[in-house]
Amino acid sequence: MEKHSYNVNIHWTQDRKGMMCSPELENKETNDTNCIEVATPPEFDKGMPHIWSPEHLFTAAVSSCLMTTFLAIADYSKLEFVSFKCRSKGILENVDGKFVISEVLLFPEVVISDESKRERTERIIKKSEKACLISNSITSKITMEIKISVQNQ
Numbered sequence: 001m002e003k004h005s006y007n008v009n010i011h012w013t014q015d016r017k018g019m020m021c022s023p024e025l026e027n028k029e030t031n032d033t034n035c036i037e038v039a040t041p042p043e044f045d046k047g048m049p050h051i052w053s054p055e056h057l058f059t060a061a062v063s064s065c066l067m068t069t070f071l072a073i074a075d076y077s078k079l080e081f082v083s084f085k086c087r088s089k090g091i092l093e094n095v096d097g098k099f100v101i102s103e104v105l106l107f108p109e110v111v112i113s114d115e116s117k118r119e120r121t122e123r124i125i126k127k128s129e130k131a132c133l134i135s136n137s138i139t140s141k142i143t144m145e146i147k148i149s150v151q152n153q
Helices: 054-076 115-131
Strands: 009-014 017-021 036-039 083-095 098-112 141-144 147-150
Touching: 054 083, 054 098, 054 115, 098 115, 115 141, 115 147
Parallel strands: 098 141, 098 147
Antiparallel strands: 009 017, 017 036, 083 098
């Protein structure tokens, strides 16, 4: 596969926040720029609550990569499932005088309709985490607690 690039532009608006956009995500038909507001999280000096932070985006990148990789592998493997969701938690700590996201905890939950597909579903979730390009690009520890439930028809 050839190299790909993903462009993100950010500009400061006020205080400790700004707007983040990507020219690739702009909808030319509706003129929607699909931007999000980002800020320093409230745990830091002059941080702002209720706004996406780099720490949230980092955690979201790992979690959303798990989901999209799972969806691709499940589709390729012809795995039928009812639903997928994943809670996630990024752990920020000071290590050797530097703040790092030391661990990302993932709590994927998949609902299937056939009990006999439980082990296969778990294998596909684990394979998805190992294949996730974001997880493979970071040094943070990734921990998963998988939950698979069966929805009776």
